[in-house]
Amino acid sequence: MRSGDVLARMVVPSLKLQDLIEEIRGAKTQAQEREVIQKECAQIRASFRDGDPLQRHRQLAKLLYVHMLGYPAHFGQMECLKLIASPRFTDKRVGYLGAMLLLDERHDAHLLITNSIKNDLSQGIQPVQGLALCTLSTMGSAEMCRDLATEVEKLLLQPSPYVRKKAVLTAVHMIRKDPELSSVFLPPCAKLLHERHHGILLGTTTLITELCERNPAALRHFRKVVPQLVQILRTLVTTGYSTEHSICGVSDPFLQVQILRLLRILGRNHEESSEAMNDLLAQVATNTDTSRNAGNAVLLETVLTIMDIHSAAGLRVLAVNILGRFLLNNDKNIRYVALTSLLRLVQSDHNAVQRHRSTVVECLQETDASLSRRALELSLALVNSSNVRAMMQELQAFLESCPPDLRADCASGILLAAERFAPSKRWHIDTILHVLTTAGTHVRDDAVANLTQLIGEAQELHAYSVRRLYSALAEDISQQPLAQVAAWCIGEYGDLLLEGNCEEIEPFRVEEEEVLALLEKLLQSHLSLPATRGYAITALMKLSTRLRGDNNRIRQVVSIYGSCVDIELQQRAVEYNVLFQKYDHMRAAILEKMPLVDRSDSQVVEERKENKAGAQLLEAAAPVPTEPQAAKLLDLLDLLDDTPGHAQHLPPLAPSPGEALVHLLDLPCVPPPPAPIPSLRVFERDGVQLDLSFVRPLETPGLLLVTATTTNSSKEDATHFICQAAVPKSFQMQLQAPSGDTIPAQGGLPVTQLFRILNPNKATLRLKLRLTYNHFGQPVQEIFEVDNLPVETWQ
Amino acid sequence: MQFMLLFSRQGKLRLQKWYVPLSDKEKKKITRELVQTVLARKPKMCSFLEWRDLKIVYKRYASLYFCCAIEDQDNELITLEIIHRYVELLDKYFGSVCELDIIFNFEKAYFILDEFLLGGEVQETSKKNVLKAIEQADLLQEKTDYVSQQEFHWV
Numbered sequence A: 001m002r003s004g005d006v007l008a009r010m011v012v013p014s015l016k017l018q019d020l021i022e023e024i025r026g027a028k029t030q031a032q033e034r035e036v037i038q039k040e041c042a043q044i045r046a047s048f049r050d051g052d053p054l055q056r057h058r059q060l061a062k063l064l065y066v067h068m069l070g071y072p073a074h075f076g077q078m079e080c081l082k083l084i085a086s087p088r089f090t091d092k093r094v095g096y097l098g099a100m101l102l103l104d105e106r107h108d109a110h111l112l113i114t115n116s117i118k119n120d121l122s123q124g125i126q127p128v129q130g131l132a133l134c135t136l137s138t139m140g141s142a143e144m145c146r147d148l149a150t151e152v153e154k155l156l157l158q159p160s161p162y163v164r165k166k167a168v169l170t171a172v173h174m175i176r177k178d179p180e181l182s183s184v185f186l187p188p189c190a191k192l193l194h195e196r197h198h199g200i201l202l203g204t205t206t207l208i209t210e211l212c213e214r215n216p217a218a219l220r221h222f223r224k225v226v227p228q229l230v231q232i233l234r235t236l237v238t239t240g241y242s243t244e245h246s247i248c249g250v251s252d253p254f255l256q257v258q259i260l261r262l263l264r265i266l267g268r269n270h271e272e273s274s275e276a277m278n279d280l281l282a283q284v285a286t287n288t289d290t291s292r293n294a295g296n297a298v299l300l301e302t303v304l305t306i307m308d309i310h311s312a313a314g315l316r317v318l319a320v321n322i323l324g325r326f327l328l329n330n331d332k333n334i335r336y337v338a339l340t341s342l343l344r345l346v347q348s349d350h351n352a353v354q355r356h357r358s359t360v361v362e363c364l365q366e367t368d369a370s371l372s373r374r375a376l377e378l379s380l381a382l383v384n385s386s387n388v389r390a391m392m393q394e395l396q397a398f399l400e401s402c403p404p405d406l407r408a409d410c411a412s413g414i415l416l417a418a419e420r421f422a423p424s425k426r427w428h429i430d431t432i433l434h435v436l437t438t439a440g441t442h443v444r445d446d447a448v449a450n451l452t453q454l455i456g457e458a459q460e461l462h463a464y465s466v467r468r469l470y471s472a473l474a475e476d477i478s479q480q481p482l483a484q485v486a487a488w489c490i491g492e493y494g495d496l497l498l499e500g501n502c503e504e505i506e507p508f509r510v511e512e513e514e515v516l517a518l519l520e521k522l523l524q525s526h527l528s529l530p531a532t533r534g535y536a537i538t539a540l541m542k543l544s545t546r547l548r549g550d551n552n553r554i555r556q557v558v559s560i561y562g563s564c565v566d567i568e569l570q571q572r573a574v575e576y577n578v579l580f581q582k583y584d585h586m587r588a589a590i591l592e593k594m595p596l597v598d599r600s601d602s603q604v605v606e607e608r609k610e611n612k613a614g615a616q617l618l619e620a621a622a623p624v625p626t627e628p629q630a631a632k633l634l635d636l637l638d639l640l641d642d643t644p645g646h647a648q649h650l651p652p653l654a655p656s657p658g659e660a661l662v663h664l665l666d667l668p669c670v671p672p673p674p675a676p677i678p679s680l681r682v683f684e685r686d687g688v689q690l691d692l693s694f695v696r697p698l699e700t701p702g703l704l705l706v707t708a709t710t711t712n713s714s715k716e717d718a719t720h721f722i723c724q725a726a727v728p729k730s731f732q733m734q735l736q737a738p739s740g741d742t743i744p745a746q747g748g749l750p751v752t753q754l755f756r757i758l759n760p761n762k763a764t765l766r767l768k769l770r771l772t773y774n775h776f777g778q779p780v781q782e783i784f785e786v787d788n789l790p791v792e793t794w795q
Numbered sequence B: 001m002q003f004m005l006l007f008s009r010q011g012k013l014r015l016q017k018w019y020v021p022l023s024d025k026e027k028k029k030i031t032r033e034l035v036q037t038v039l040a041r042k043p044k045m046c047s048f049l050e051w052r053d054l055k056i057v058y059k060r061y062a063s064l065y066f067c068c069a070i071e072d073q074d075n076e077l078i079t080l081e082i083i084h085r086y087v088e089l090l091d092k093y094f095g096s097v098c099e100l101d102i103i104f105n106f107e108k109a110y111f112i113l114d115e116f117l118l119g120g121e122v123q124e125t126s127k128k129n130v131l132k133a134i135e136q137a138d139l140l141q142e143k144t145d146y147v148s149q150q151e152f153h154w155v
Helices: A003-012 A017-026 A030-050 A053-068 A074-086 A090-103 A108-121 A126-139 A142-155 A160-176 A177-184 A198-214 A216-237 A253-269 A272-286 A293-308 A313-327 A332-345 A350-354 A357-365 A370-384 A388-401 A404-422 A425-442 A445-458 A459-475 A478-496 A512-525 A530-546 A554-562 A567-581 A582-588 A636-640 A657-666 B024-039 B077-095 B099-104 B106-116 B127-142
Strands: A682-686 A688-696 A703-712 A718-724 A732-735 A751-758 A768-775 A778-785 B003-008 B013-018 B047-052 B054-060 B064-070
Touching: A017 A053, A017 A090, A017 B064, A017 B099, A030 A053, A030 A074, A030 B099, A053 A074, A053 A090, A053 B013, A053 B106, A053 B127, A074 A090, A074 A108, A074 A160, A090 A108, A090 A126, A090 B106, A090 B127, A108 A142, A126 A142, A126 A160, A126 A350, A126 B024, A126 B127, A142 A160, A142 A177, A160 A198, A160 A370, A160 A582, A198 A216, A198 A253, A198 A582, A198 A688, A216 A253, A216 A272, A253 A272, A253 A293, A253 B064, A253 B077, A272 A293, A272 A313, A293 A313, A293 B077, A313 A332, A313 A350, A313 B077, A332 A370, A332 B047, A350 A370, A350 A703, A357 A388, A370 A388, A370 A404, A370 B047, A388 A404, A388 A425, A404 A425, A404 A445, A425 A478, A445 A459, A445 A478, A459 A478, A459 A512, A478 A530, A512 A530, A512 A554, A530 A554, A530 A567, A530 A582, A554 A567, A567 A582, A567 B064, A682 A768, A682 A778, A688 A768, A703 A718, A718 A751, B003 B024, B013 B024, B013 B099, B013 B106, B024 B047, B024 B054, B054 B077, B064 B077, B077 B099, B077 B106, B077 B127, B099 B106, B106 B127
Parallel strands: none
Antiparallel strands: A682 A688, A688 A703, A703 A751, A718 A768, A732 A751, A768 A778, B003 B013, B003 B064, B047 B054, B054 B064
């Protein structure tokens, strides 16, 4: 090795940042890039170890670049500390940047910069103080904030506005990290509000907002500054034209928005404060330039404030009209916020929003899915008894052409609205039929039960229903919910189908053989779900008493299915066979038309009055199910289950025809219904409550149906809610999917989940639950065993 | 604001400012998912989307996406103004800024952002003041003298 080489190796020229970046960008492959970077990182490491301290900041800058590309840079953490501690501004600038990028409160190392920050804050050099405050407010942990609170407090009194504005916002961060520090930063606010510097005013407004949101006492305290805030905003809007702070003719929209937001918090639920700001809000609402986004941003905030405080009726209408105008704006973003805001208001200010109904309906045609989704939610919320026919037409049309991910929501929404506002039974049946044919696979499981219930109740429409369903089924047997309802109906009312005329439809003749053939086709089709086939075979059986011809065909089919692989079908077929043979004399009685069942109230969504005192909830009258319950295996036993999402009480159950058959065969007389099992509250924490309700279906002795209903009376939503259950080994348990995973605050729609527990040996039931969710920004996990299970659940 | 990301049309990160404490792993995961989601948006779609429990406001300027995550009660429209103001500041500073400027001078992009936003909130609404502050800091950096009022000492 020649001495020249040794020398060359010792004095490795440090790549400049720009050159490194060039080299990395020049790399043709990922592997090449990695090589360049690894080489450079080795060089950087060496330089950190024993290189020139004056070059340290350059080395760190390179490392930070590499870090942004996703490469590890933890070995630079200590270097950040050293650079921050250096007296050179260049070093500090890069060092603090590094600290913000590489250090975070999870590493103990972060505490080491507290001392440097303290020094830098007290040295009186503004750019340096700025760096320190910036870093503190970006990555300062609660501990650091506590240590440095007094320093920051001192800086609030500093003459330089540059430092003061940063100190104020650092205080905001500190309070977020440790709310106890509110007591330190509350007193200076009053004085700071007299500042003229926009940055300080803005920061102070933000600080006061933060204090009020966290502390009701602070909220009461700051109500007294409402007049002052009103004055500041008024000045801004009327005379505060400074080109320095204006955007497109709107004076400092950032400051306006922040003040409006604070006014909202102060005026909420407080008559006096609301009154003090009414005039100003009207002024801002009418005078703000709407041609550009800056003005519209201010208008949006104004509208939100008007709607959230106690404002005069006229002002509220003005606000809603602003949103209505937004809906017509060319700018998609404006239309988006309009739809979102209107959705928030549709419950509390229903009539005002109704005025814009036609515009909302037009928005259904939006190409952007997030807009059309909101338009759908809003449209559904706007349906009422006077506009239901027109609205349903629009929504049905939308259903036919809407993007697939909106289908389920649209279908459920239509069905729910139809239920609430149907002007006539026939219209209702037609509507459901249309939904089932258009979007059959996207409807919720309870749609089948609902429709059969509805048809059953509408005696005068039995003939109409069965004909329409027959025609629909004949056209298409693939839509499962439709097939199930049609099969049921044909089974029940097959005689009406053959009997000739129904006034409301074109007469058509149907032969018995055709009907049987259709049901058989349904039974045999590979498209049919097991549940559908169950319906079909039962319908065939019922027809044995409804039709006039001989029953040989039916008997044949039934006996074939006696050896079907599907247990459910096999059981039915075997039983029906027996019905033909041993119990033929009872057959007619058993297969009689079903009596009407009392419908449970759980179908109707309760109207909730908007609770203004709490967090805003995005509510639509038609709750959108969180998962499209498409084509789930609809075990007939599910008909006994409560519909998810509603029940707080044990509902009376709609018996499926199959189950009624089994029951009657077992016992010659109907036993009295069992006394309902008492519900149990099993969990409560910070307003989140979980209740269990129990049902033991008569027909299946070992089965226990448990509905877990979770409600939330606190001020914040509980999210990502998962409930798991465990039972001893001798039991079999099945959990159905829950109705959702967010439990809305303020007593919003509960989340329900069904467990099915099979306990053939009648062993003592033990049940453990595991709940995980997020609440008030914290993850919660609870595991517990349910005690006090009523003995009726297993005996 | 919870965080701001700048990334190219190929999904390369050009700036990341996090105002909430998250592990490196989480940051990477969020970045990856969000970048994918935003890049999948068609050009005519609106600038807002809901992602996890956050509102995302994004806007494309030439080859760079500016993407902010805000909270439920934050005003989306004013966030668009925040993004625009930042772009204007970069433009003024670099003189007709393009993506390359931000790549090769990423520290400067951070410094400018840090004079405009602090702890996720707007600290200065005057363009003039922000640019003046950066100018002064740059000048200070150029001085070869130590600025400490203490005696100087080697680190």
